[in-house]
Amino acid sequence: MFTGIVQGQGQIKSITQGKNQRSFVITLPKAISLHVAIGASIAINGTCLTVTAQDSNHFSFDVIGQTLKLTNLGLLQQGDWVNVERSLKYGDEIGGHIISGHVSVAVTITRIDNTDDNTTIWFGLPDAHKKHVLPQGFIGLNGCSLTVGAVTESEFCVCLIPETLRVTGFGKATIGSQVNMEIDHQTQTIVATVERVLASQK
Numbered sequence: 434m435f436t437g438i439v440q441g442q443g444q445i446k447s448i449t450q451g452k453n454q455r456s457f458v459i460t461l462p463k464a465i466s467l468h469v470a471i472g473a474s475i476a477i478n479g480t481c482l483t484v485t486a487q488d489s490n491h492f493s494f495d496v497i498g499q500t501l502k503l504t505n506l507g508l509l510q511q512g513d514w515v516n517v518e519r520s521l522k523y524g525d526e527i528g529g530h531i532i533s534g535h536v537s538v539a540v541t542i543t544r545i546d547n548t549d550d551n552t553t554i555w556f557g558l559p560d561a562h563k564k565h566v567l568p569q570g571f572i573g574l575n576g577c578s579l580t581v582g583a584v585t586e587s588e589f590c591v592c593l594i595p596e597t598l599r600v601t602g603f604g605k606a607t608i609g610s611q612v613n614m615e616i617d618h619q620t621q622t623i624v625a626t627v628e629r630v631l632a633s634q635k
Contacts (some may be wrong), residue, residue, distance in 0.1 A: 435580020
């Protein structure tokens with residue numbers, strides 16, 4: 434489990450193509466890589482991955498084909514930067530919201546509005562998740578715990594402060610980029626429960 438508070442960014446050192454999977458070597462900041470053991474879970478762009486090997490602060494991860502298709506990890510290239518968060522430990526502060534690292538879908542950045550105080554980024558809203566994305570609700574985007582600002586029929590937005598832009602990859606976001614989205618599990622459970630109750634009353 435994760436909190437959605439991105440701890441820094443890692444850089445793709447190398448990618449090795451296998452049979453229906455890819456192996457990534459990612460260089461993590463030393464402050465994040467301390468005391469990380471093989472088998473540990475680390476969120477890369479909000480996707481929970483398992484450390485398979487380590488060489489100093491270079492960590493290896495194997496990603497299966499299904500994950501490559503569902504998330505933006507399949508688009509990564511050598512030299513790209515990714516958001517990184519280590520898994521939650523008992524007693525840690527939860528500054529965001531509980532994130533599982535199981536990405537629901539990748540969404541596309543449709544527009545970016547910049548002001549002096551913050552940046553508003555808009556994303557395409559998939560039909561299947563219109564019922565899950567609510568104004569002022571939690572959402573995970575590339576591993577960041579964020580609050581939905583507004584929702585239209587086809588888009589939703591989040592507002593980002595300068596610190597979030599500095600620490601995460603959103604500071605270099607561009608229109609057309611694919612971003613991993615994880616729906617808040619409490620919202621998803623409530624919606625599914627209400628749908629079942631209403632269906633049973635028909």
